[in-house]
Every structure is written in structure tokens, then in C-alpha cells.
Amino acid sequence: MAEDERPLEDDDVMLAETPDEGARPxxxxxxxxxxxxxxxxxxxxxxxxxxxxxxxxxxxxxxxxxxxxxxxxxxxxxxxxxxxxxxxxxxxxxxxxxxxxxxxxxxxxxxxxxxxxxxxxxxxxxxxxxxxxxxxxxxxxxxxxxxxxxxxxxxxxxxxxxxxxxxxxxxxxMSREFVAVPEHITVGGLIDFLRDQHDLPEDFFEVFVVDQRHHPVGTCQLSWILRTPRNIALSDVMKRDQTLVPAMLDQEEVALMFQKYGLISAAVVDEDGRLVGQMTVDDVVHIISEEAGEDALLMSGAGEGDINEPIREAYSARVRWLVANLGTALIASLIIALFGAAIEQLVALAVLMPIVASIGGNAGTQTMAVTVRAIAMNQLTRSNTGRILAREMRVALLNGATIAVLVGAATAAIFSPLLGGVIALAMIINVVTAGLAGVLVPVAFERLDQDPAVASSVFVTMITDSMGFFAFLGLAVALGVV
Amino acid sequence: MAEDERPLEDDDVMLAETPDEGARPxxxxxxxxxxxxxxxxxxxxxxxxxxxxxxxxxxxxxxxxxxxxxxxxxxxxxxxxxxxxxxxxxxxxxxxxxxxxxxxxxxxxxxxxxxxxxxxxxxxxxxxxxxxxxxxxxxxxxxxxxxxxxxxxxxxxxxxxxxxxxxxxxxxxMSREFVAVPEHITVGGLIDFLRDQHDLPEDFFEVFVVDQRHHPVGTCQLSWILRTPRNIALSDVMKRDQTLVPAMLDQEEVALMFQKYGLISAAVVDEDGRLVGQMTVDDVVHIISEEAGEDALLMSGAGEGDINEPIREAYSARVRWLVANLGTALIASLIIALFGAAIEQLVALAVLMPIVASIGGNAGTQTMAVTVRAIAMNQLTRSNTGRILAREMRVALLNGATIAVLVGAATAAIFSPLLGGVIALAMIINVVTAGLAGVLVPVAFERLDQDPAVASSVFVTMITDSMGFFAFLGLAVALGVV
Missing domain, CATH: 1.25.60.10 (MgtE N-terminal domain-like)
Structure with missing residues (x-):
């Protein structure tokens, strides 16, 4: 409604230009x-x-x-x-x-x-x-x-x-308190009915229209009712095409429906299609916030991650992923152990190897965070997985090349040009591996009907740590640094 | 509204027990x-x-x-x-x-x-x-x-x-389309006004009541209007105590207000306290989802992290944090270089040191994810920072002790009891450090008016990597393993 519709019956309502001294917005x-x-x-x-x-x-x-x-x-x-x-x-x-x-x-x-x-x-x-x-x-x-x-x-x-x-x-x-009326009622009849009722839900935002079997046939926002003359039938005002929420639908999907279709409330129906309740957006808002916020917690293996969670539960949720991480760190250690002789000969390898692993881990976490978010928002589907993977590969090549130049030049200056080449090459390999793992680990979890966020970082880091050590130490031996 | 209020003027609306064959919920x-x-x-x-x-x-x-x-x-x-x-x-x-x-x-x-x-x-x-x-x-x-x-x-x-x-x-x-009326109007007068208007906002959920200077004095949900007799004054139905949104308020705070007070819509006021617009929950829902979801992306240094972001922008957002990570990885490398002689003598040190760093990194990321989420939800304030830190320290001690026993026993069996003791001690030190860093890094960012999520993990990982290598190699030398 534009500025000129606001005043009503009283022109004094027009914007006053004098600011109010005592205003407390x-x-x-x-x-x-x-x-x-x-x-x-x-x-x-x-x-x-x-x-x-x-x-x-x-x-x-x-x-x-x-x-x-x-x-x-x-x-x-x-x-x-x-x-x-x-x-x-x-x-x-x-x-x-x-x-x-x-x-x-x-x-x-x-x-x-x-x-x-x-x-x-x-x-x-x-x-x-x-x-x-x-x-x-x-x-x-x-x-x-x-x-x-x-x-x-x-x-x-x-x-x-x-x-x-x-x-x-x-x-x-869902809430079991809602307003449902038959199709033939008029707007006036509905308003009279609402005025007579003393046990209405405290707040409601739409009136559901149902048939004789209590199946929803349409819905009417309160604002539509308020601006319609009394004698019009509700069936002429209501919208027939409405989003119905099956009672068995998971809250995450409910939240995405509300976001996607911009809903304020929606009818919940049982398996037989009968209206049994309503979901309102104020409840869904909590779910959206919870579902969107939990990915960072799940990726790190922090479980629910609520600061009010009892210590015992926080410990049990987190330690299991630390133990899993211990397992994956052992794999990285075994790879280092393979190259024990090389390290003994050239301790610089031990000094430099964590750099390759660390950057790979960070690059993998970045890609994984992007992928997990896109899956959660239903933006990454089977239709575009290939395109997104190709996109991430290009970003990874750019990132890998940038870091490789920096770290390669510094290593060449401090140690030797050959070692600089080795670390640069290992870095590109690991950052590209990180990009692959960052997309494919969460996508694989999703396809296996697992939550793609749950401790994805443990797996991605395992891959980038192992690949980081293997590529760097392996190339050093293969290219004759030691 | 309980089951028995649903039917209206028509008993056939009662739940039909025969399931509808053709039902498409x-x-x-x-x-x-x-x-x-x-x-x-x-x-x-x-x-x-x-x-x-x-x-x-x-x-x-x-x-x-x-x-x-x-x-x-x-x-x-x-x-x-x-x-x-x-x-x-x-x-x-x-x-x-x-x-x-x-x-x-x-x-x-x-x-x-x-x-x-x-x-x-x-x-x-x-x-x-x-x-x-x-x-x-x-x-x-x-x-x-x-x-x-x-x-x-x-x-x-x-x-x-x-x-x-x-x-x-x-x-x-905010939306500039809203309905505002003067205080003295009756419910009937308002309904007649709404019926006469042809340029009302498509959807609206409350009617704002304003004084002569266009300052909000109350608000009236449409459901309250619908159930009130025509002759009642709006001022007797409206709620005087309403949440007003200052026009300069950041969207994150707006989203938290909607969540906290369960709002469907709210009046937006300028510095002079005049009604200038409204925010509705369907727009806020997108903000809530965006703000809650972005923390995982920001923590990893993935920037906006949208899969539709142009590659150039994704590269520039991410590579800066990878370069920062290169800097922090160098610090860890310098620490390892300090102990080069010890590693040359006992290559097992190089094999085991990434385990201490990796577990510390994961424990730090867990705590950081919990802290960032609590700050974002306004659950972690100056009033309870001390209590949350104490809580995280207790979880860290439990986690550290568990992992220390596992890794210590295995190392003692494979290498030597002394080296087992060293890695166990280093592990406890690093997991506790991780807990401290996981709380204090985001809290410090918040106090410095920075977004606590932005690349927190780069800093936390720097601390846990460095401490991991330093504690393990330092203890090995101090306790005479080499």
C-alpha cells in the first residue's frame, strides 16, 4: 500500500514532520x-x-x-x-x-x-x-x-x-488448534461464527476449508476475508492450490517447504488426506535456525553442541569422533612411517610435510562446508552434481596453483630448487584432492541416506592428511631429493 | 480449537472414517x-x-x-x-x-x-x-x-x-506496503475500510495503530479483529506492548528478535519513532537460514560459499584464508625445525607428531563450533562466558584423558613406555589448549566487534598445531626420550 492509502478517516494521521522529542523507537x-x-x-x-x-x-x-x-x-x-x-x-x-x-x-x-x-x-x-x-x-x-x-x-x-x-x-x-470450515459458508457467516466462538486458537493466520470427509479443499488468508464483502462465498475467495504437509514428513523438509513457498502456516494431513493439524511459521523458524546451524556442529563432530547440554552427553558425543580421528591420524602416521628412512636422511621433509597436509585440510573443509550447505538447502541435486564438481575443481586448481607458487618459491630459496618443485607439485595434488573429497564425501553420505554433515570433516581431513604426506614424501623419494 | 469446535453449521464436516481412495495428500x-x-x-x-x-x-x-x-x-x-x-x-x-x-x-x-x-x-x-x-x-x-x-x-x-x-x-x-489506522476507529469501521480499498498489500498479518504523528501506539492481529464485534474500538482490542524494529537494525538482530518473540510481522520505525515500514516473517525466514548457515562457511574461510557464486569470487574469498593458513603452518614448521636434531635421532617422533596435532585440531574445531553457535544465538553473553569456559575445560579434560590413555598405551606397546607417557601428556596438554582456544578465539573476535565465525578455524588450528608439535617434541627432549 503506498503512502497515500495509509491515512484513514483522519487526515491527521499523515506523517508529522516535527520529530518527537520523547520518542523511544x-x-x-x-x-x-x-x-x-x-x-x-x-x-x-x-x-x-x-x-x-x-x-x-x-x-x-x-x-x-x-x-x-x-x-x-x-x-x-x-x-x-x-x-x-x-x-x-x-x-x-x-x-x-x-x-x-x-x-x-x-x-x-x-x-x-x-x-x-x-x-x-x-x-x-x-x-x-x-x-x-x-x-x-x-x-x-x-x-x-x-x-x-x-x-x-x-x-x-x-x-x-x-x-x-x-x-x-x-x-x-503440529498444533492441533486450528480453524476449519465447510465450503458453502459465506464471509459474513464465517465472521459471525468466529465472533461466537470463545475457544479459538490464540493466533491463527488462515482458515482451512474442508469437505465432508474433512479433506482440505482450499485455504483462505485472514487478510482476504477481511477485505471481502459479507455475502461472498468463501469458496470464491479461497485458494484451491495449497501446500499440504504430510504428518509423517521430517521437520527438515517441513522447514524447507515453508522457506521455498514463503508460507505462514500450512495444513497437516494424515495418510488418508484428512486435516489433522497445522504448522505455523513461528514454530518452523526454530527448526530452520536449528537445522541450518547444526551443520557446523555436525561437521566438526560436536553433536548437538548446545552449551546447556550436560557435560556427560557433550563428552560422549565428541569423544567418539576424536577416537575416530585417532584412527584416521594413525593412517597418516603409517604413511609417514613408510618414508622413515628418507626423513632420517633429510629432516627438512619432517619440517615441511605438515604444511602440505594443513593447507589441504583447510581447502577440503572450505569445499565441504559449501557442499554440505548446498545439499541442506536442496540446491545440490542429482541434476547438477557434475557441474558443481567441475566448478570446485576449477576453484581448487586456482587455489592450489597460487599456494604452490608461494610455498615452492620459499622452499626453493631456503632449501633447494628441487625440494621447492616437489612441495609445489605435492600442494597442487593435495588441494585438488581436497576439492574432490570436499564434494564427494558429503555427496556420498547423502546418497547413502546419511546426514552429509555428520563428521564429514574427519573423513575429509583423513584424505587430505594422508594424501599430503604421501604426495610430498613420495615425490621427494621418486624425484631423488633424498 | 479442540476437535468439537471444528464443525460449523454442518455436522457432515466431522471426521469421516472411510478413507478416500483417490486421496492425494x-x-x-x-x-x-x-x-x-x-x-x-x-x-x-x-x-x-x-x-x-x-x-x-x-x-x-x-x-x-x-x-x-x-x-x-x-x-x-x-x-x-x-x-x-x-x-x-x-x-x-x-x-x-x-x-x-x-x-x-x-x-x-x-x-x-x-x-x-x-x-x-x-x-x-x-x-x-x-x-x-x-x-x-x-x-x-x-x-x-x-x-x-x-x-x-x-x-x-x-x-x-x-x-x-x-x-x-x-x-x-522492509516492505513499504502495510496497513496503519488511527486509534479511534472501530472494528466495523476498519473492516469497511479494508473492503473499500483496492490497493491493499497482497498479504498482511496485523494492522498497525498509529497516533497523529504516525508513531505506532499498538498493533492488532487479524485474528483478533475477526473475532471482535463491529462496535468495539480498535484501541480496546490492540496490544499496546509491541516489538518495534529500528530501521537501522542489522538483519541478524532482526532475525533474532523474530525468533525470540515469535513474531509474524513487526513495525519498522525511523529515528523519530515514526512508522515507515514492516518486516514480515517470510522475508526473515531467509535471513535466519542464511545467518545460521553461514557460520560453517565463515569458520572454514569459504566466504559466502554459494554454489552459484562466480568462480573468480569463490577463488578470491577462499585463497586469502589459504594464504593465511600458509602463514600459520609456517609457524608450526618452525617449531618442528627447532627439534630437527631430535627427529634425526628418533624418526618415530616425526611419525607420531601429526597425531597430537590432528586430534588437537579436531577438539578445537568442536569447541569452536559450539562457541560460535552460542554467540550467534545470543546464548553466550558476558554473564556466562566464565561458566561456559569452565564447562568446556571439563569436557576437554575428559576427552584429553580418554585419547591420552588410548594413544599412550599403543605407543608404549609399539615404541617405548617413556614415549607412550610423552605422547599421552602432550595429548592432554593439546586437547585442553584446544578447548581454551575454541572458546577464547571466537569470544575475542566478538569483543573486538568482528564476526566470531570468520576463519576462526585458521587461528584455532594454528594454536593446536603449534602446541601439538611443541608439547610432544619438547617433552620428548625434556624427559630424555632422545
């Missing part, structure tokens, strides 16, 4: 509790910690009371474990469902495990089904059963149905 | 052109390529016509450069603004550069302002001027205003 951003990145200031967190330590619950309450629920959740995450329980008990009536829904999974799990089953059930009943499911799926089975037993039968059935879908599928994550 | 997912990941099948892309090669424009058109605009954009991206222009000219009337808006930046830029200024202007005029800005900001200055000159004065001013904000700020990215 955003009271959250300007808040004295928040820093310029919209996170809680250290001084504020310290003040809460001091009040907690002094046992001054009134002061704690006064400090926390003005915060947005999302910031209360952040505050809980920033505190030490024992301070969290203390804080929660000082602000019980501020611990709303919004706070619980915003908490980090690990922090929520830890806090819920500290509470009795009926208290958890009380919180779960306040939450929307999808948030309640998140709360309960974290608990161990015994606690889950205890909490479910405390719930209202209606809520229990809704949550059990959600839990019957696999984790990280649309059926598990 | 999602015609996009089931589409014979799409694979199970909702990307275009190789066979389909091949068919388009074959038709292009045969010069059969009618066949090309028939193949592409049923596609969703987002899939037409995907198809263009999957093709080779020269095939793209050919395809575009075969399907001119299918090249809608939606296709152009969905295209990858590099592909769009390349295609726009091939077109004359008036053709680009024609496309820009079809687009919403924010998409038009994206189209035009890619062009070089001369082309930009030429296209702007071809535009309607109104569109030109809107786009020039947007371009006056720095790149990647809310002011540049």
Missing part, C-alpha cells in the same frame, strides 16, 4: 536492562544473582517482573543450575507457559525433572498441545507416564496422539 | 516432477534440457508451465548458464515477479545483467518494493542508474529511499 531495545544486542545486560543478571544470594525474594520479583517471557527464559538459562531453581520458586506466578515454551530444551528438562509429576502436569495443561508435547517428550518414560496420568483425559489423548508420531515429524510438532 | 509432494525431497527430479530437468537443445520452445513451455514459481526458480538455478537465458526466453510470460523474487542472488544478478535496462525496470515495477530493491542493489552503479531512470517516479522514490539505508538493515529490507 523501541522500549525493549532502549530498555536499561538490555544491551545493544537485545540480550540481558551483565549488570542486570548480576543484580538478580546478588538478590538471590541475599535471599531477598521481593527484590528478585521486582527485578524480573517487567521482563518479557522470552527474557525470563533467557535469564534462567544464564544462571547457574542451583540459582535457576531458586529463581523459579521466587517468581512462581511469572513462570508462565510462555516462559516454559521459550526455555532451552536441556534447561527445561532439568527444571522439570526437579518438579513433582502433578506440578509438571499443571504446567502442561496451560500450554498449547505442541508445547506440552515438547515438555513431556523430554522426560524419561516413567515420569512421562506419571505426568500423563495427571492430565485431563482430553489433553492426555491429544498429547498421546502427538507422541504416536516419530520425533521431528510434522505430526509430532 | 499433497499434489506437490506426489507430483511426478518432484522427488521425495520436494526438489525437481533429474529426469524432469533432463527433459527440459533436451527440449532446449532441440530448440523446441513449445515443448519447453508445456513442461515448465505447471510448475510453482519457486520451482521455476529452482529449475533456472539447476541449468547451465547459457541454458538459463534460453529457458527464460522460451517462457517469458511464466517469468513472473514470484520467480524473480525466488531466484538465487547470483543467478538473478547474472540474468539481469544480460537484460537491457528497460526490461529490468519492467520487472522491477511488477515486484513489491523490497523485492525490487533486492533486484536493483545487485546491479553495478551504472546499470542501477539506468534502471532507476526507467521507473515510475513513485516507485523510483520508494526504491531510492530503501537504498539510502545500509545493506542488511531493516530499512533496506
Amino acid at each position: 523501541d522500549d525493549r531495545i532502549d530498555d536499561e536492562r538490555m544491551d545493544e544486542e537485545n540480550t540481558l545486560k551483565r549488570e542486570f543478571v548480576q543484580a538478580v544473582e546478588d538478590a538471590l544470594e541475599a535471599g531477598d525474594e521481593g527484590e528478585v520479583y521486582d527485578l524480573v517482573e517487567p521482563l518479557h517471557p522470552a527474557d525470563v527464559a533467557d535469564l534462567l538459562e544464564l544462571l547457574e543450575k542451583d540459582e535457576r531453581t531458586q529463581l523459579a520458586s521466587a517468581i512462581t506466578d511469572l513462570m508462565t507457559s510462555d516462559v516454559v515454551a521459550e526455555l532451552n530444551d536441556y534447561v527445561r528438562e532439568e527444571m522439570m525433572e526437579a518438579l513433582p509429576a502433578d506440578a509438571v502436569a499443571q504446567i502442561a495443561e496451560q500450554l498449547e498441545t505442541d508445547d506440552a508435547v515438547q515438555l513431556i517428550e523430554d522426560l524419561d518414560e516413567e515420569d512421562q507416564r506419571a505426568v500423563l496420568a495427571e492430565l485431563d483425559p482430553e489433553d492426555r489423548i491429544a498429547i498421546q496422539t502427538a507422541l504416536s508420531y516419530p520425533e521431528e515429524t510434522a505430526g509430532r510438532l | 499433497d499434489d506437490r509432494i506426489d507430483d511426478e516432477r518432484m522427488d521425495e525431497e520436494n526438489t525437481l527430479k533429474r529426469e524432469f530437468v533432463q527433459a527440459v534440457e533436451d527440449a532446449l537443445e532441440a530448440g523446441d520452445e513449445g515443448e519447453v513451455y508445456d513442461l515448465v508451465e505447471p510448475l510453482h514459481p519457486a520451482d521455476v526458480a529452482d529449475l533456472l538455478e539447476l541449468l547451465e548458464k547459457d541454458e538459463r537465458t534460453q529457458l527464460a526466453s522460451a517462457i517469458t510470460d511464466l517469468m513472473t515477479s514470484d520467480v524473480v523474487a525466488e531466484l538465487n542472488d547470483y543467478v538473478r544478478e547474472e540474468m539481469m545483467e544480460a537484460l537491457p535496462a528497460d526490461a529490468v525496470a519492467q520487472i522491477a515495477e511488477q515486484l513489491e518494493t523490497d523485492d525490487a530493491v533486492q533486484l536493483i542493489e545487485d546491479l553495478d552503479e551504472e546499470d542501477q542508474r539506468a534502471v532507476l531512470a526507467e521507473l515510475d517516479p513513485e516507485d523510483r522514490i520508494a526504491i531510492q529511499t530503501a537504498l539510502s539505508y545500509p545493506e542488511e538493515t531493516a530499512g533496506r529490507l
Whole structure:
């Protein structure tokens, strides 16, 4: 809508040219509790910690009371474990469902495990089904059963149905609260219906139109309804071509669908094509962020990589990849051992060999990061793998040649021209190998239905380390440096 | 809304128990052109390529016509450069603004550069302002001027205003189409106004309420309007406490705000607090995905890391970090050179030293990935840096001890118990150093107002390589292995 449509019934709404002295563009951003990145200031967190330590619950309450629920959740995450329980008990009536829904999974799990089953059930009943499911799926089975037993039968059935879908599928994550109406209704009839209902979802962005078998036949954004006269039939306003999310679809694919088609919400259907729930973009946003951010963690073998993950779990996730890396490092060592005699004769080989391996490792990691990202975004498919590989080979040749000239010249000057030639050649071979491995390792994982990010770097580094040592030491022997 | 509220005026809407034989839960997912990941099948892309090669424009058109605009954009991206222009000219009337808006930046830029200024202007005029800005900001200055000159004065001013904000700020990215109304209006008055307007934004999710100076005083989701009787004043329905986005705010902070507060859209205000635009979640979703995904690319020094980036740019982004890595590898080499005499005496040192460096590098990358992610998500702030460092130290000690036992025992068995002790000790030192570097390098970058992800791995690897060689060779000499 252009500038001239904005004013309505009142010309005074036109832009005033006098700046407002007392203007506070955003009271959250300007808040004295928040820093310029919209996170809680250290001084504020310290003040809460001091009040907690002094046992001054009134002061704690006064400090926390003005915060947005999302910031209360952040505050809980920033505190030490024992301070969290203390804080929660000082602000019980501020611990709303919004706070619980915003908490980090690990922090929520830890806090819920500290509470009795009926208290958890009380919180779960306040939450929307999808948030309640998140709360309960974290608990161990015994606690889950205890909490479910405390719930209202209606809520229990809704949550059990959600839990019957696999984790990280649309059926598990969807909200069971949505608005669905029959096709023949008019816009006026729909508005009257909505005004009469007292149990509508808090927020909804579209109205689903269903047939008699509860199959979606169309969808209508609220803005279309608002601008249509009362007597028009909804079937004349709705869009018939809509994106439906199968309940068994993985959350990663759901997130890509929302991104690709720019969705705000979407209907979720079961195997029979019946409308069973909706996914809204505010939930999908968390999934997008999680899925996009986890690749860096997975590539390095850091598992979930959440700073709130218990140390035991972080250790077990990471050490397995370090042990795998130990295995791959042994291979590189064996290759060096093959050339032990050459190294004994010319110790410069031992001095220079890590350079070839290190640059190869970095070049491989670069290509791998690009490939993993392209696969995750569905940009790299069977149709263009060949073209992307060719592209990466050209970049690798340029990179390899540049580094080879630099390192070759320096080595020739310090050691000997022959050794300079050997290291330059080895460098080109290794950077090209790195480019190949950086594309082919994640693509191979993908084709084997494995996550292409998981510890790809362990494999790529194994290849570049081994090739680096082999090419350099092998060429040195073959070309008669020693 | 629970199950029992769904049916409306028609009991037949109740769930039908008979499954529908012909049900097609999602015609996009089931589409014979799409694979199970909702990307275009190789066979389909091949068919388009074959038709292009045969010069059969009618066949090309028939193949592409049923596609969703987002899939037409995907198809263009999957093709080779020269095939793209050919395809575009075969399907001119299918090249809608939606296709152009969905295209990858590099592909769009390349295609726009091939077109004359008036053709680009024609496309820009079809687009919403924010998409038009994206189209035009890619062009070089001369082309930009030429296209702007071809535009309607109104569109030109809107786009020039947007371009006056720095790149990647809310002011540049926001949409200038939104609905703003004065406070005293009733729900009925608003609905009548919306019905009368013919130039409303295509989709909008909230109505902003502004005062006489055009400062936002509240916001009203469309669902609240729809369920409120006509005679109620909007000021009684609206929420006064809303999140306002300053026009100069960086897109990363905008994305974190949307995530944190679960926003669908938000008002953008200028320095004087006046409403100047809105950001909607469908645009923010792309930013979230981009920002979350770029960390893996930046850490490896792969720059933008887009598979559509021209080779020249990919080379220049990556080679600078490889050259930096060459510098850091030289430091590691110098350390090895210090111990040249020891290696000459015992070549086993040269064989084993890469193991210590490699495991340290991997452990450092793991910690760094976790730290960078936590900083990006605003989870790691000044309030908890100390606690996170302590946590990472404990994980590092556990990891270091595990690997030390394994590698120490094996070395003791193959070489000598003393050398086993040396490598075990060096391993613990290096993994703990890796943990320190993995936290402190990104945190230091952040404090220096640098992106913590940018090539952090080059620095972390420099530290772990150097420390690995130094600790292992130094201990070997100090403890009298040679």
C-alpha cells in the first residue's frame, strides 16, 4: 500500500514532520536492562544473582517482573543450575507457559525433572498441545507416564496422539488448534461464527476449508476475508492450490517447504488426506535456525553442541569422533612411517610435510562446508552434481596453483630448487584432492541416506592428511631429493 | 480449537472414517516432477534440457508451465548458464515477479545483467518494493542508474529511499506496503475500510495503530479483529506492548528478535519513532537460514560459499584464508625445525607428531563450533562466558584423558613406555589448549566487534598445531626420550 492509502478517516494521521522529542523507537531495545544486542545486560543478571544470594525474594520479583517471557527464559538459562531453581520458586506466578515454551530444551528438562509429576502436569495443561508435547517428550518414560496420568483425559489423548508420531515429524510438532470450515459458508457467516466462538486458537493466520470427509479443499488468508464483502462465498475467495504437509514428513523438509513457498502456516494431513493439524511459521523458524546451524556442529563432530547440554552427553558425543580421528591420524602416521628412512636422511621433509597436509585440510573443509550447505538447502541435486564438481575443481586448481607458487618459491630459496618443485607439485595434488573429497564425501553420505554433515570433516581431513604426506614424501623419494 | 469446535453449521464436516481412495495428500509432494525431497527430479530437468537443445520452445513451455514459481526458480538455478537465458526466453510470460523474487542472488544478478535496462525496470515495477530493491542493489552503479531512470517516479522514490539505508538493515529490507489506522476507529469501521480499498498489500498479518504523528501506539492481529464485534474500538482490542524494529537494525538482530518473540510481522520505525515500514516473517525466514548457515562457511574461510557464486569470487574469498593458513603452518614448521636434531635421532617422533596435532585440531574445531553457535544465538553473553569456559575445560579434560590413555598405551606397546607417557601428556596438554582456544578465539573476535565465525578455524588450528608439535617434541627432549 503506498503512502497515500495509509491515512484513514483522519487526515491527521499523515506523517508529522516535527520529530518527537520523547520518542523511544523501541522500549525493549532502549530498555536499561538490555544491551545493544537485545540480550540481558551483565549488570542486570548480576543484580538478580546478588538478590538471590541475599535471599531477598521481593527484590528478585521486582527485578524480573517487567521482563518479557522470552527474557525470563533467557535469564534462567544464564544462571547457574542451583540459582535457576531458586529463581523459579521466587517468581512462581511469572513462570508462565510462555516462559516454559521459550526455555532451552536441556534447561527445561532439568527444571522439570526437579518438579513433582502433578506440578509438571499443571504446567502442561496451560500450554498449547505442541508445547506440552515438547515438555513431556523430554522426560524419561516413567515420569512421562506419571505426568500423563495427571492430565485431563482430553489433553492426555491429544498429547498421546502427538507422541504416536516419530520425533521431528510434522505430526509430532503440529498444533492441533486450528480453524476449519465447510465450503458453502459465506464471509459474513464465517465472521459471525468466529465472533461466537470463545475457544479459538490464540493466533491463527488462515482458515482451512474442508469437505465432508474433512479433506482440505482450499485455504483462505485472514487478510482476504477481511477485505471481502459479507455475502461472498468463501469458496470464491479461497485458494484451491495449497501446500499440504504430510504428518509423517521430517521437520527438515517441513522447514524447507515453508522457506521455498514463503508460507505462514500450512495444513497437516494424515495418510488418508484428512486435516489433522497445522504448522505455523513461528514454530518452523526454530527448526530452520536449528537445522541450518547444526551443520557446523555436525561437521566438526560436536553433536548437538548446545552449551546447556550436560557435560556427560557433550563428552560422549565428541569423544567418539576424536577416537575416530585417532584412527584416521594413525593412517597418516603409517604413511609417514613408510618414508622413515628418507626423513632420517633429510629432516627438512619432517619440517615441511605438515604444511602440505594443513593447507589441504583447510581447502577440503572450505569445499565441504559449501557442499554440505548446498545439499541442506536442496540446491545440490542429482541434476547438477557434475557441474558443481567441475566448478570446485576449477576453484581448487586456482587455489592450489597460487599456494604452490608461494610455498615452492620459499622452499626453493631456503632449501633447494628441487625440494621447492616437489612441495609445489605435492600442494597442487593435495588441494585438488581436497576439492574432490570436499564434494564427494558429503555427496556420498547423502546418497547413502546419511546426514552429509555428520563428521564429514574427519573423513575429509583423513584424505587430505594422508594424501599430503604421501604426495610430498613420495615425490621427494621418486624425484631423488633424498 | 479442540476437535468439537471444528464443525460449523454442518455436522457432515466431522471426521469421516472411510478413507478416500483417490486421496492425494499433497499434489506437490506426489507430483511426478518432484522427488521425495520436494526438489525437481533429474529426469524432469533432463527433459527440459533436451527440449532446449532441440530448440523446441513449445515443448519447453508445456513442461515448465505447471510448475510453482519457486520451482521455476529452482529449475533456472539447476541449468547451465547459457541454458538459463534460453529457458527464460522460451517462457517469458511464466517469468513472473514470484520467480524473480525466488531466484538465487547470483543467478538473478547474472540474468539481469544480460537484460537491457528497460526490461529490468519492467520487472522491477511488477515486484513489491523490497523485492525490487533486492533486484536493483545487485546491479553495478551504472546499470542501477539506468534502471532507476526507467521507473515510475513513485516507485523510483520508494526504491531510492530503501537504498539510502545500509545493506542488511531493516530499512533496506522492509516492505513499504502495510496497513496503519488511527486509534479511534472501530472494528466495523476498519473492516469497511479494508473492503473499500483496492490497493491493499497482497498479504498482511496485523494492522498497525498509529497516533497523529504516525508513531505506532499498538498493533492488532487479524485474528483478533475477526473475532471482535463491529462496535468495539480498535484501541480496546490492540496490544499496546509491541516489538518495534529500528530501521537501522542489522538483519541478524532482526532475525533474532523474530525468533525470540515469535513474531509474524513487526513495525519498522525511523529515528523519530515514526512508522515507515514492516518486516514480515517470510522475508526473515531467509535471513535466519542464511545467518545460521553461514557460520560453517565463515569458520572454514569459504566466504559466502554459494554454489552459484562466480568462480573468480569463490577463488578470491577462499585463497586469502589459504594464504593465511600458509602463514600459520609456517609457524608450526618452525617449531618442528627447532627439534630437527631430535627427529634425526628418533624418526618415530616425526611419525607420531601429526597425531597430537590432528586430534588437537579436531577438539578445537568442536569447541569452536559450539562457541560460535552460542554467540550467534545470543546464548553466550558476558554473564556466562566464565561458566561456559569452565564447562568446556571439563569436557576437554575428559576427552584429553580418554585419547591420552588410548594413544599412550599403543605407543608404549609399539615404541617405548617413556614415549607412550610423552605422547599421552602432550595429548592432554593439546586437547585442553584446544578447548581454551575454541572458546577464547571466537569470544575475542566478538569483543573486538568482528564476526566470531570468520576463519576462526585458521587461528584455532594454528594454536593446536603449534602446541601439538611443541608439547610432544619438547617433552620428548625434556624427559630424555632422545
